[in-house]
Amino acid sequence: MVASDGKDLGQSGLDIDLGNACSRTAYGWAKRSFQNRWNKLGMPCLGQEGGFSNLMDYGDLRIAMSSDGIGTKVELAERTGIYDTLGFDLVAMTCDDLVANGIEPVNLSNILDVDRLDHRVVDLLMKGLHDAAKHANIAVVGGEIAELGDRIGGWGTGMHFNWCATAVGVLPKGREPIDGKAIQPGHAVVSLRSRGFRSNGFSLIRKIMQKQHGPQWHKAMADERRSWGEVLLSPSLVYSPLVVGLVREGCPLHGVVHVTGGGLADNLGRVLAGNGLGAHLDEIHEPQAFVRALQTLGDVPEEQAYRLWNMGNGMLLVMPPTDVEAACKFAARKGYMARPCGRITDTRHIVIETRGCHPTELVYE
Amino acid sequence: MVASDGKDLGQSGLDIDLGNACSRTAYGWAKRSFQNRWNKLGMPCLGQEGGFSNLMDYGDLRIAMSSDGIGTKVELAERTGIYDTLGFDLVAMTCDDLVANGIEPVNLSNILDVDRLDHRVVDLLMKGLHDAAKHANIAVVGGEIAELGDRIGGWGTGMHFNWCATAVGVLPKGREPIDGKAIQPGHAVVSLRSRGFRSNGFSLIRKIMQKQHGPQWHKAMADERRSWGEVLLSPSLVYSPLVVGLVREGCPLHGVVHVTGGGLADNLGRVLAGNGLGAHLDEIHEPQAFVRALQTLGDVPEEQAYRLWNMGNGMLLVMPPTDVEAACKFAARKGYMARPCGRITDTRHIVIETRGCHPTELVYE
Numbered sequence: 001m002v003a004s005d006g007k008d009l010g011q012s013g014l015d016i017d018l019g020n021a022c023s024r025t026a027y028g029w030a031k032r033s034f035q036n037r038w039n040k041l042g043m044p045c046l047g048q049e050g051g052f053s054n055l056m057d058y059g060d061l062r063i064a065m066s067s068d069g070i071g072t073k074v075e076l077a078e079r080t081g082i083y084d085t086l087g088f089d090l091v092a093m094t095c096d097d098l099v100a101n102g103i104e105p106v107n108l109s110n111i112l113d114v115d116r117l118d119h120r121v122v123d124l125l126m127k128g129l130h131d132a133a134k135h136a137n138i139a140v141v142g143g144e145i146a147e148l149g150d151r152i153g154g155w156g157t158g159m160h161f162n163w164c165a166t167a168v169g170v171l172p173k174g175r176e177p178i179d180g181k182a183i184q185p186g187h188a189v190v191s192l193r194s195r196g197f198r199s200n201g202f203s204l205i206r207k208i209m210q211k212q213h214g215p216q217w218h219k220a221m222a223d224e225r226r227s228w229g230e231v232l233l234s235p236s237l238v239y240s241p242l243v244v245g246l247v248r249e250g251c252p253l254h255g256v257v258h259v260t261g262g263g264l265a266d267n268l269g270r271v272l273a274g275n276g277l278g279a280h281l282d283e284i285h286e287p288q289a290f291v292r293a294l295q296t297l298g299d300v301p302e303e304q305a306y307r308l309w310n311m312g313n314g315m316l317l318v319m320p321p322t323d324v325e326a327a328c329k330f331a332a333r334k335g336y337m338a339r340p341c342g343r344i345t346d347t348r349h350i351v352i353e354t355r356g357c358h359p360t361e362l363v364y365e
Numbered sequence: 366m367v368a369s370d371g372k373d374l375g376q377s378g379l380d381i382d383l384g385n386a387c388s389r390t391a392y393g394w395a396k397r398s399f400q401n402r403w404n405k406l407g408m409p410c411l412g413q414e415g416g417f418s419n420l421m422d423y424g425d426l427r428i429a430m431s432s433d434g435i436g437t438k439v440e441l442a443e444r445t446g447i448y449d450t451l452g453f454d455l456v457a458m459t460c461d462d463l464v465a466n467g468i469e470p471v472n473l474s475n476i477l478d479v480d481r482l483d484h485r486v487v488d489l490l491m492k493g494l495h496d497a498a499k500h501a502n503i504a505v506v507g508g509e510i511a512e513l514g515d516r517i518g519g520w521g522t523g524m525h526f527n528w529c530a531t532a533v534g535v536l537p538k539g540r541e542p543i544d545g546k547a548i549q550p551g552h553a554v555v556s557l558r559s560r561g562f563r564s565n566g567f568s569l570i571r572k573i574m575q576k577q578h579g580p581q582w583h584k585a586m587a588d589e590r591r592s593w594g595e596v597l598l599s600p601s602l603v604y605s606p607l608v609v610g611l612v613r614e615g616c617p618l619h620g621v622v623h624v625t626g627g628g629l630a631d632n633l634g635r636v637l638a639g640n641g642l643g644a645h646l647d648e649i650h651e652p653q654a655f656v657r658a659l660q661t662l663g664d665v666p667e668e669q670a671y672r673l674w675n676m677g678n679g680m681l682l683v684m685p686p687t688d689v690e691a692a693c694k695f696a697a698r699k700g701y702m703a704r705p706c707g708r709i710t711d712t713r714h715i716v717i718e719t720r721g722c723h724p725t726e727l728v729y730e
Contacts, residue, residue: 018484029495033505036499043504054507059426067508068476106406111433111529113527139407144434145384149568151518152516154516164511166430
């Protein structure tokens, strides 16, 4: 597997090494605080390998928290004036991280930081969060709106904001977390189609757009009907209700991969690393036409595009081959597009065959 | 009780009416999402009056989430270069809101939004969070660091950031939430001394400082030893371990008031409103000398100061008079300064006798 590093992703303007170092430091301090709950309710649980899982022991229940924001995708709402879809991105970023471990999302609390308040915009944002919460079967049980003046910046003259949330989920009694440890060579990989970009990789997207279409790039048409602003704002598809449904139906999901920063290879690689396995993906979904168009506009190499964006594949599910047909049918009934896209190998490599105009085989070691 | 409105607090630059309207709108949308968990785990519980409490039903447990940030107090860290105390403000804002309902804080997840990363600053922030978590007996089980470029602003040339968190707490089996419903006339009010400003009211503080001491106001000396930057950064005292301890000791706490924006009157008033009671507080703690000095510099009327800031009293506890002595002794053993400061009345008024240089009686109806 290719390690994430600043050089590779330099085009996006972010120093990945520094980001990883800061995350490790933060985790180091957090881990020392685990002892505060030793043998008490809320104690972080150990995973199968002896390391900490992201679950806490609440007696009969195990509970998990997932915190995330929607990053600079907010600028698309500021540019288009469309505010009622970002709630789906916020729910996707938090709840889909929970189901990636087999945890059922239950409640969510959100924090909206604004420079100054616009009641209409707040109303639209919260309506979108309500809609997404309904889709995900969660209750929004907390929220905070903070006016931070010029500590918050953004595009244009409207209300600027950053939005983040914490979702809480449970691992029902008697159920084991999904951690990839039961994955074996020969298992099938099923890909769930995305709607476009989720909430990551927008730094590079904005750079490409700015260069191609100037400061008002969001108004340029992406296709015959829709502007670039509209297509790039396409809300994240929230996968958590599907995954919860599959688990409850008895589908033996051994790995669930939420494809965020790092793309298919990095995120799948993290799940496979513990077992020293690899994968060969030869039938993944093709990205949306506008994703390919953006990639072409920015002259982004296939490998980089597949490391930075989900490229049409927002979540991967690993299961025995005999369960694939039923799982895909179940997904279709719930309105998701699922397809078998490859298999687990014992090679430690991840091979992704991309198609599009220039078929390429990407190999990650 | 004087209603919070923009006119009263205009000096701080925030429109309180608009803020309240936006909060009500957000709550309205959130409330509609409660049905998503109807008769399921994670369902918001009803309080004694039939309205929703901030607890969720998790089977044998009731759980609460509290989300908040530390607002513009962050600028004090940017100005002084002292980063390892803000964690106490973050823990105070989230955990002390939980114990205000008798809920024991257990876990916390944080989100740090930055313009660009500075590893040293991240390390210091997370060390402070670790220290505060130790004080509060909670485990920091989640975190996210987001690089948002010029969506984040701040003072000076260092890393700019905004910091928020969600704490999760539990109401142990068999215990009832503290919601003020059991408060009766004649009950005693105990005040817990604060260390200075917590994480609210900083807009006005900065305005006063700027006007008095110019752009480098943080370097001006507040007293013989410390600069204004240092004293204003004084970390919030986290009360949650004391309140949890008192409840476990059997102290019959009928009301717990976390004194944040709105000050003593608004926050106490909210707890008393359900019963139509009032209070007469004639022995509250005097504010720190630097708080009085700031008030004088800004020519802030006593009433406004007591509505915007905690003025030396960060938390109020309501209990039967017979329990006061034991509670104050317990607090002293735990290192907190507690004093009986008044009593509950049947008048619907809150009367606060302030002392300092100009003794005043503030009456809130």
